[in-house]
Amino acid sequence: TQLLEQSPQFLSIQEGENLTVYCNSSSVFSSLQWYRQEPGEGPVLLVTVVTGGEVKKLKRLTFQFGDARKDSSLHITAAQPGDTGLYLCAGAPNTGNQFYFGTGTSLTVIP
């Protein structure tokens, strides 16, 4: 059972386009993280958001944590082929020590 649902599951876009990936749950999280994973490798941490309503920017990537700390979004501006990968959100419940991962969004940016 996945606590976090991501949408869309697959996304294929042209280089230069913008896109948004969503991460939704009915549970409240104390913090939420976004990872990017390339084939055959482990996920790599992109950002951690902690406060409801928080917005963080990482170059062309903008991350937002929902006001109720149940959802998050990742927006990429002017996508590049190097952005191709599996994007994963991961939430930490208020109790426990592990993060629960979302279902993932597979992004392909076509040159």
Add this chain to the structure above:
Amino acid sequence: DTGVSQDPRHKITKRGQNVTFRCDPISEHNRLYWYRQTLGQGPEFLTYFQNEAQLEKSRLLSDRFSAERPKGSFSTLEIQRTEQGDSAMYLCASRGSGRINGYTFGSGTRLTVV
């Protein structure tokens, strides 16, 4: 420190055989996690160690699975009597103290049971 290391990278085994994977975390990280990931899905939590103590285990971790972290450094994950459904990527991650610290993952061990 070169990050989290996992060995082997790939393992092909026959159904019914036992396999063991090793994870060497970042040395100053006291928390170590094992996850399992199937193609196109997010990682699923298996178990968590703080130092040498195994503090949490998922219901996914059947009695054929056992994990150890004997000296609070490296960890091993053993699967006994492997089944085809065990085929997956097994990921190890370590994490420093602090609730919001992120995981540093290894490159994983890809297990194929034939």
